[in-house]
Amino acid sequence: MKTVRNVVASAILAALVFVLLRFVAIPTPFPDTTLSIYAAVVAFFSVLFGPAVGFVGGFLGNLLVDLTAGWGVWWTWVVVTGLYGLFVGLGCKGIDLEDGNFGKKELVRYIIVCVVSCILCWGVLAPIGDILIYAEPANLVFIQGLFVGLSGMIASIVVGGILCKAYAASKAQKGSLTKED
Amino acid sequence: MKLLNYIERKSPVHSLNGASKLFCLLMWICSTMITFNTPFLLGATILGAVAFKLSRLKLSEQKGLLYFLLCFMLLNAILIYIFNPERGVELYGTRNLIVQIWGRFTITKEQLLYQFNVILKYLSTIPIILVFIGSTQPSELAASMNKIGIPYGFSYSFALALRYIPDTVASFIDISRCQQARGIEMSNKESLGKRIKAAALLVLPLILGSVEKIEVITNAMELRKFGTQKRRTWIMSRPFKTGDYLTIAIGIGMMAFVITYNVINGSRFWNPFT
Numbered sequence: 150m151k152t153v154r155n156v157v158a159s160a161i162l163a164a165l166v167f168v169l170l171r172f173v174a175i176p177t178p179f180p181d182t183t184l185s186i187y188a189a190v191v192a193f194f195s196v197l198f199g200p201a202v203g204f205v206g207g208f209l210g211n212l213l214v215d216l217t218a219g220w221g222v223w224w225t226w227v228v229v230t231g232l233y234g235l236f237v238g239l240g241c242k243g244i245d246l247e248d249g250n251f252g253k254k255e256l257v258r259y260i261i262v263c264v265v266s267c268i269l270c271w272g273v274l275a276p277i278g279d280i281l282i283y284a285e286p287a288n289l290v291f292i293q294g295l296f297v298g299l300s301g302m303i304a305s306i307v308v309g310g311i312l313c314k315a316y317a318a319s320k321a322q323k324g325s326l327t328k329e330d
Numbered sequence: 331m332k333l334l335n336y337i338e339r340k341s342p343v344h345s346l347n348g349a350s351k352l353f354c355l356l357m358w359i360c361s362t363m364i365t366f367n368t369p370f371l372l373g374a375t376i377l378g379a380v381a382f383k384l385s386r387l388k389l390s391e392q393k394g395l396l397y398f399l400l401c402f403m404l405l406n407a408i409l410i411y412i413f414n415p416e417r418g419v420e421l422y423g424t425r426n427l428i429v430q431i432w433g434r435f436t437i438t439k440e441q442l443l444y445q446f447n448v449i450l451k452y453l454s455t456i457p458i459i460l461v462f463i464g465s466t467q468p469s470e471l472a473a474s475m476n477k478i479g480i481p482y483g484f485s486y487s488f489a490l491a492l493r494y495i496p497d498t499v500a501s502f503i504d505i506s507r508c509q510q511a512r513g514i515e516m517s518n519k520e521s522l523g524k525r526i527k528a529a530a531l532l533v534l535p536l537i538l539g540s541v542e543k544i545e546v547i548t549n550a551m552e553l554r555k556f557g558t559q560k561r562r563t564w565i566m567s568r569p570f571k572t573g574d575y576l577t578i579a580i581g582i583g584m585m586a587f588v589i590t591y592n593v594i595n596g597s598r599f600w601n602p603f604t
Binding site: 190311 | 459497
């Protein structure tokens with residue numbers, strides 16, 4: 150949270166997560182689950198602005214949703230959304246979208262980071278937190294985690310990938326201009 | 331769209347400082363989250379109801395939220411039962427069978443107490459969240475976060491997020507209408523792949539537009555020298571009064587009770603079976 154830009158980016162990410170979680174419900178073939186598009190936005194912002202913005206924005210956005218949604222604040226899931234941003238941001242460190250640099254190599258790295266982070270966050274951390282803190286039955290929370298994690302993974306790779314590609318394409322590539330003698 | 335449902339009203343709860351309310355809320359949520367002490371949860375539920383009454387908010391104002399909460403609570407209770415009808419037996423370590431319904435679906439006293447606890451956890455936290463949201467002005471919330479020790483960059487992010495949610499919703503609705511006018515289908519009729527593609531078409535302009543907005547806001551804030559000092563003052567912050575110390579005491583009291591109970595009892599569960 151060092152620069153002004155990070156403060157603003159976190160706030161906008163939180164607002165986007167809020168809107169996407171509350172308003173964009175894309176039905177999937179599984180019952181009672183919707184596609185977690187918000188994971189894609191968290192991933193994209195983490196790549197663009199770094200892990201701190203991903204963490205704070207994801208955390209705040211999910212917290213706001215929980216505060217206004219009526220199911221109470223599920224701290225485990227709120228923190229995990231933030232952690233997802235943190236992990237993706239850390240894993241994609243060095244990918245510089247501002248320089249228009251998002252080729253095949255970066256895309257593969259991005260996808261691997263997303264898959265690993267999704268498994269770690271929704272497959273491991275969220276269910277374990279629920280079992281330890283809320284004493285929920287293990288098989289229930291693991292199935293919930295599986296659904297959210299899987300749809301988050303698909304959304305992150307497809308939508309997040311498109312976002313990174315589109316954003317990088319809109320920027321001038323580093324070294325694309327040469328000085329004329 | 332009204333986001334946090336702040337309702338302007340004259341009441342003892344409204345006149346409390348946002349920082350003390352936020353502190354009490356955090357302690358409240360954490361203590362009821364940790365404990366499985368049924369009498370404590372019952373007490374917290376009653377206290378929450380009293381606070382709701384004191385805040386002069388009306389149940390009819392929160393109808394949608396309450397309806398949703400009830401559905402969610404019921405669904406969660408049913409899911410817990412279906413997935414593990416003997417979860418209570420595992421947790422309490424004893425087994426007092428009441429009826430055997432069919433196969434693994436049994437009803438035990440332990441399961442009933444466990445599920446009652448889970449429901450109480452909802453009932454004890456929801457009213458207090460409603461009271462907090464209904465009685466605290468969003469911009470005062472950010473000032474209070476800073477006051478209880480959260481870094482001001484973080485608090486300011488929170489305030490900014492609250493400020494920009496209505497804008498984001500508005501542009502989201504615009505984009506969604508535009509895309510629908512272009513014939514983009516997002517309902518069940520389409521295949522999953524097409525739906526993801528449609529979502530991308532909807533989300534893409536929204537997000538790329540927001541990224542542009544970040545630059546504008548950043549420039550505006552930098553021009554006003556945001557973030558150059560270690561501390562900042564808040565226009566919405568208020569001095570502490572007696573009621574605020576009482577509110578903080580309630581929060582500390584609840585947390586202290588839960589922690590001492592856990593230490594003395596050796597577990598988080600209030601267990602009448604042994």
